[in-house]
Amino acid sequence: xxxxxxxxxxxxxxxxxxxxxxxxxxVIGTYWVAGLGGxxxxxxxxxxxxxxxLLGLVLVVASGTTVRLARAHGAGDRAAAGRxxxxxxxxxxxxxxxxxxxxxxxxxxxxxxxLDGEAAALAADWLAVAFPAFALFFGQRVADELFKGAADTRxxxxxxxxxxxxLLVLDPLLILGPGPFPALGxxxxxxxxxxxxxxxxxxxxxxxxxxxxxxxxxGLSAEARAITAAGASFGLDFTARMxxxxxxxxxxxxxxxxxxxxxxxxxxxxLIVTMAFYAVRQAAAIEAARLAGAGATAAVRxxxxxxxxxAATLGACSAVLCAAAAVPVAGLFTDDAxxxxxxxxxxxxxxxxxxxxxxxxxxxxxxxxxxxxRPLVLAVLLGLAAQLASGAALSAPLGVHGxxxxxxxxxxxxxxxxxxxxxxxxxxxxxxxxxxASSTGPPPPASRPGVRAPAANARHDPEERT
Numbered sequence: 001x002x003x004x005x006x007x008x009x010x011x012x013x014x015x016x017x018x019x020x021x022x023x024x025x026x027v028i029g030t031y032w033v034a035g036l037g038g039x040x041x042x043x044x045x046x047x048x049x050x051x052x053x054l055l056g057l058v059l060v061v062a063s064g065t066t067v068r069l070a071r072a073h074g075a076g077d078r079a080a081a082g083r084x085x086x087x088x089x090x091x092x093x094x095x096x097x098x099x100x101x102x103x104x105x106x107x108x109x110x111x112x113x114x115l116d117g118e119a120a121a122l123a124a125d126w127l128a129v130a131f132p133a134f135a136l137f138f139g140q141r142v143a144d145e146l147f148k149g150a151a152d153t154r155x156x157x158x159x160x161x162x163x164x165x166x167l168l169v170l171d172p173l174l175i176l177g178p179g180p181f182p183a184l185g186x187x188x189x190x191x192x193x194x195x196x197x198x199x200x201x202x203x204x205x206x207x208x209x210x211x212x213x214x215x216x217x218x219g220l221s222a223e224a225r226a227i228t229a230a231g232a233s234f235g236l237d238f239t240a241r242m243x244x245x246x247x248x249x250x251x252x253x254x255x256x257x258x259x260x261x262x263x264x265x266x267x268x269x270x271l272i273v274t275m276a277f278y279a280v281r282q283a284a285a286i287e288a289a290r291l292a293g294a295g296a297t298a299a300v301r302x303x304x305x306x307x308x309x310x311a312a313t314l315g316a317c318s319a320v321l322c323a324a325a326a327v328p329v330a331g332l333f334t335d336d337a338x339x340x341x342x343x344x345x346x347x348x349x350x351x352x353x354x355x356x357x358x359x360x361x362x363x364x365x366x367x368x369x370x371x372x373x374r375p376l377v378l379a380v381l382l383g384l385a386a387q388l389a390s391g392a393a394l395s396a397p398l399g400v401h402g403x404x405x406x407x408x409x410x411x412x413x414x415x416x417x418x419x420x421x422x423x424x425x426x427x428x429x430x431x432x433x434x435x436x437a438s439s440t441g442p443p444p445p446a447s448r449p450g451v452r453a454p455a456a457n458a459r460h461d462p463e464e465r466t
Contacts (some may be wrong), residue, residue, distance in 0.1 A: 011283035043437025056239035065230025069149025074293025163200035262342020285365035315358030322351035382464035383414030
C-alpha cells in the first residue's frame, strides 16, 4: 500500500522545479554581474540579503494562505475559501505598502549601513528599483499559494519557469547592453528582475480570474488574523535559519578567504538538494491542511509517517551523492586547489546533516499545517543554537571542519527536540477542528438544513471549487 506517497510526490515535483529554477536563475544572474567587478557583486549580494529578510514576513501571509485555503477546500467550504482569498489579497496590499514605502525612502541608509563607497551607491540604485516593485514579489507569492492551497502546484511552477526564463534573457541585455541596448549595470539587473516578475504576475492574475471563488459575506478581519497565525511559524522558521546562516558565514570568515569561497561553492551545491526537502515540506503542508479540514485525523497521522519515509530517502540519497560527487562537482566551480579542497571538505562533512535535516524540514510542514507551529519553532531555535554553539566549540580543535560538524549536531538536536516538544497530532487536530467550528463566517455544510456533510476521508477535486 503506497499510502500518501504518490500524492506527495505529485505535489512536491512541480514545487521542486519551481524552487530549482529560481536558484539556477540567481546563479546565472550573479555570473553576469560578476563581470562588473567586486562593488557590483557586493551590491547585488546585499540586495538579495534584504529581500530574503523581507521574504520571512511575506511567508507569514503566503504560507498562512496555503494552510487556511487547503483546510477550507478539505472541508468543502467554498465560502470560507473565498474569505481566505480576499483576506490574503488585503494582507498583501497592506504589507506591500508597509514594507516598500519605508524601504524606498531609507534605501541609501540601508546601503550605507552595510557597504561603503561605490558598492553602497550601486546597492542604493538596486533598491530604488526593487522597493517600488516589491508588490510584484509579494503578490506573486500570494497568488502562487492560492493555487497551491487548491492542490495545484503545477501552475506556480509554470509561472516561475516563465519568469526565470525571461530573466535569463533580460539579464545580459540590460546589464551589459549589447547592440542597441543600454548598459545599465546593477540597475539593469534590478530592472530585468522587475520586468520578469511583472510578466509572470500578469499571467498569474489572468489565470486566477478563470478560478473565481465566491465573494465573501464578511469575517475578513478574523480571517486575516487566522492567516497570520497559521503562517507565523513558517516565517519565524525561515527568518531564524537565515539569521543562523549569516552567523555561520561570519564564523567561516575567520578561517580565511579560501574557506569562505569553498563554503560558498558547497552551499550552492547543497541548495540543489535541500530544495527537494522544502518541496516535500510544502506538499506535506498542503495535504495535511486539506485532511485536517476534512476532519481526517487518522489520515494526517499516516501522512506524517509517509512524509518521514520520503524525506529520509531523499536525505540519505543526498548525503551519499554529496560525498561521492564532492571532488568532480567542486572542480566544476573552481580551479583554485585551496578553494576546491575547502568545498570538498564542506560537502563531505556537512552532507552528514542532510538526513536529519530532511526529516526536520519535511515533517515541519505536517506539524505546522496541523496547528503545532509554536513547539516546532521552539525546537528549531534550540537546535540552531546548538549548531552555532557546538560549531564554535569544535572549531578550536578541528578548524573549519568543526563548523561543519556543528551543522550535523544542530540538525540531530532539532530532530530530537521535535520528538520531545511536539504533541501528538490527534489533540492538535481536534483543536484545529474546534477552532474551525467556532470561527466567524457561515457554518460548515453539516450544520445547514438539507445539506449533507462530505465524508471525512472523501477525495475532493480542487478544480471544482476554484
